[in-house]
Structures are given as structure tokens and as C-alpha cells.
Amino acid sequence: MERAVRSCEGLKVAACxxxxxxxxxxxxxxxxxxxxxxxxxxxAALLYMERRGVIDALFLLYVRRKKTAAASAxxxxxxxxxxxxxxxxxxxIAVMAVISAMVCCGVNIQMGSANMVNFAPAAFMGIGxxxxxxxxxxxxxxxxxxxxxxxxxxxxxxxxxxLPTLRTKGYYLSLVTMVLQLAFTQTIKxxxxxxxxxxxxxxxxxxxxxxPLYKTYTFFGMRLAPHFFYLIFCVLALAAALYAAxxxxxxxxxxxxxxxxxxxxxxxxxxxxxxxxxxxxxMTGSVFCGFGGVLYAGLTSFVGPDDFSFSRSLVFICxxxxxxxxxxxxVAVGAFLLTVITEKLRGFSDYAQLIYGLLxxxxxxxxxxxxxxxxxxxYCETFARKLSPPSGSQQPTAAPDTQI
Numbered sequence: 143m144e145r146a147v148r149s150c151e152g153l154k155v156a157a158c159x160x161x162x163x164x165x166x167x168x169x170x171x172x173x174x175x176x177x178x179x180x181x182x183x184x185x186a187a188l189l190y191m192e193r194r195g196v197i198d199a200l201f202l203l204y205v206r207r208k209k210t211a212a213a214s215a216x217x218x219x220x221x222x223x224x225x226x227x228x229x230x231x232x233x234x235i236a237v238m239a240v241i242s243a244m245v246c247c248g249v250n251i252q253m254g255s256a257n258m259v260n261f262a263p264a265a266f267m268g269i270g271x272x273x274x275x276x277x278x279x280x281x282x283x284x285x286x287x288x289x290x291x292x293x294x295x296x297x298x299x300x301x302x303x304x305l306p307t308l309r310t311k312g313y314y315l316s317l318v319t320m321v322l323q324l325a326f327t328q329t330i331k332x333x334x335x336x337x338x339x340x341x342x343x344x345x346x347x348x349x350x351x352x353x354p355l356y357k358t359y360t361f362f363g364m365r366l367a368p369h370f371f372y373l374i375f376c377v378l379a380l381a382a383a384l385y386a387a388x389x390x391x392x393x394x395x396x397x398x399x400x401x402x403x404x405x406x407x408x409x410x411x412x413x414x415x416x417x418x419x420x421x422x423x424x425m426t427g428s429v430f431c432g433f434g435g436v437l438y439a440g441l442t443s444f445v446g447p448d449d450f451s452f453s454r455s456l457v458f459i460c461x462x463x464x465x466x467x468x469x470x471x472x473v474a475v476g477a478f479l480l481t482v483i484t485e486k487l488r489g490f491s492d493y494a495q496l497i498y499g500l501l502x503x504x505x506x507x508x509x510x511x512x513x514x515x516x517x518x519x520x521y522c523e524t525f526a527r528k529l530s531p532p533s534g535s536q537q538p539t540a541a542p543d544t545q546i
Contacts, residue, residue: 148207155207156214158200163218166478167225170232174486181479185505188475188513201471201517216381223373233369235485237441240376241434243477246461247387247470248430253459254467254516255396256423257403258307259316262323263458266428268450269299270435272330275342275445280335285348289436296432297425304424308417311406323452331447341446345439347372356440369441376437383430384470390426391470392519399423400468457484464505466512475513 165184169177191197204211226233245263252258270292277288303322307315331339347356356372358365390396398419401409410416439445457480465476487497505513 151203151207152210155203155211158204159211159214159218163215163222167222169482170222170226170236171229177482177486181483185479185513189509192509192514197514198517212385216377219377219381220374223370223377226373227366227370228364230367230369233367233373234441235482237369237373237376237437238485239478239481240373240380241437241441242458242461242481243474244376244380244383244437245431245434245458246465246473246477247383248427248434249458249462250427250467250470250473251387251390251399251430252423252427253462254469254473255391255399255403256420258311258420258423259319259459260424260427261316261320261452261455261459262303262326263427263431264450264452264454265303265323265326266296266299266431267435267438267454268326268330268445268447269296269428270432271345271439271445271450272336272342272435273432274436274439275345276336278346279342279344285346285440288346289348289433292432292436293429296428300425300428301421303428304421307424308420320452323455327447327451330450337446339447341444341449343444345443345445347440347443348375348436350375356443372441379433379437383433384474387430387470391468395419395422397519460502462512464502464512466514466516468516469512469514472512472514472516 165180169180169184172180188197191200222236223233226236245267248266249260249263252260273292273295274285274288277283277291278285306322307318310318330336336342347354349355350371355375356368358368359370360366398409398414401412401414402416402419406416435450438449442449461476461480462473463476464480465474466472483497483501509515
């Protein structure tokens, strides 16, 4: 009976993932006349399901069958590159959505978990992108060395730029990170070694076995889009990032970050090293943002100051707010929806910002916590284990009744 229940729940989880990724594929593949109304319908459906409690039931089901959920989600995610194998522009949108989700994972650790509103995610993304560009263009080294350099520099930048934020919180913290973002943009414009205001062109993408991941290949007479293998790599990288971010969320450190977000003084009184935890959140978030910058530089083969401006940081923050802070599923949904909407509205560039702003205003009024708000951790389901006695041990026997 229990095995049948497990199979039924596993089928439900796989069916839900099939519907989710099917809708995502349809929004990527269809024209804006179809994809934009479909995105609006998805947002309305999520709001309705959240009000009816359906989302809570689905989250509990996913926690119970987390292995099935993860395996089926990865399988369906990898079918998207196959479905878009020969389509250049939908594949480009898919890669941009994955990169945005990667950066938003870092922003979520800082803003969603620790309530550290960071207005400089684009700056850390730029550090990763410029690291790859300098190593591959100026030094002529391997892109993988550029990736390693980018991660190291992002950790150091998160440490150095996070130190001024230790004595600030709330609006003051936001102002400090805003100044850091503006200072980064002006700095890279005035460094000739990295191209100055003209940027760096000819950035090499990551390679595998000597073959570039971002390149047009032909198999059996079928000409693949240059994004095909690159999208597969980005999906696998995002899956690893989501797993790492989820492990941080469910551990004691994730609880400590939430404690700091709720009441920093109370957390300090309970013996929490607030400074160390905030620095760790800042450095961890910067690594995710830097990795996204590396993927972005490999996609565009060009990095410039305008790609990592203050407006780009605002877009990432809006993605996290729209999807739902401190909820990785919501962050991924918000990043995907806003990326698709932004790309599909390129034909209406005169009205894109208006529609974009109206969408955010409506969501913030109707659902301030986002489309998929944060959930209470269910440790009983997450770490459920069946305890069995050690081999060779005997079950304890009940003591005989005694009369007093």
C-alpha cells in the first residue's frame, strides 16, 4: 500500500514538472502574440492557486518526493535544448533566462534570506565577465582558467566590498551597495587595460575537449543553433547552483540568516556571529553572480560597462521580488518570466518599460510577497529517515507487570 502511494505521488510530481517545462518551452518557442498572453495567464494561475492553497500542497508533495522531483525536473530541463536545437533566438532567450536565474540565486541569499538589499549584483556579475574577458583576450589563456579566476576574484570582492556593509543595515546598507555599483561602473570605464568605455571583444566561451561550447555544429545534415551545447552546460550549471543554494537554505546557516533578517540584535544575543554570517552571505552571493557573468561573457563574446550598469541590478532585484524572496522555485520562475517578457517586448521597445513597470506594480499590490512566497521549512519531511535497529541487536522486550 505504501509503495503504491509513493508511486502515485511520484507520478504526480513528474506530471507537474512536465506541465511546468512544457509551458516554459511554449513561451520560448511561440511568438509574442502567444507567449505574452500565456505569461499573463501563468501569473494569474499562480496567484489563484496560491489563494486556494494548491501551491502549499504541491510544495509538500515535492518535499516528500524530492529525488523524483529533482530527477524529473533535470530531465525535462534538458529536453528544452533538444526541442530548440535549430532555433537561434528562442535558444538565446533560454540561455539568458538561465543566466538570470543563476544571478538571482546569489541575490536571493543576500536579500531573501539575510534581508541585505544589495543593489550591486551587476557589479559582481561584471567582475566575473571581465575576468573571463581579460584572461582569454589579453592573456590568451584557457576559458576555464578565466572561470577559476572569476570565482576567486568574486570571493575577494565579496569580502572587501562586504566589509563596509557590516556596520550598516536597512536603507543605509542599500545606499552603500548602490554607491559600490556606481563606483564599479565608473572604474571599468577608466581602465584602459580592460578596454575602457569600449569594452573587450573576442571573449572566448568555455570549451570541452578543445571544442567551444558556443559554436554552430552540424550533425547528420542538421545545422544546430550555436546555443545548443552552451544551453545544456548552462542548465547543468544552474542545477548545481540551485542544489548548493538549497543546501544552504535547509541547513543551520539558512536559519541563522533568517534570524539575522528578523532581528539582528536578538541573533547577536543568542551568540550568532552576525558579522561573519553577513560576510559569508555576501561572498556566497557574489560567487553566484560572478558565475552568471562568466556565462554571459561566453554567450555574447563581448563585455562592456553598459552591460553591468545600475539598471541591470534593478532588473535582478525585480526578478527576485516578483518570484518570491527566500524561495528558490519562486526566484527561478521570476527570472524566467521577466526574461521572456523583456525579450518578447523588443518589438515594442517604446512601450516595453511601461508594460514592465505596470506588471511589477500590479504584482506588488496583489501579491507583495511574490508569486511563490517563502515557505516554512519542513524538516520532518526533508530529512525523513526510517530508523532501524543495528544488525544483530535484539528488540527490547517489555518489562513484566509488577504489583505494588
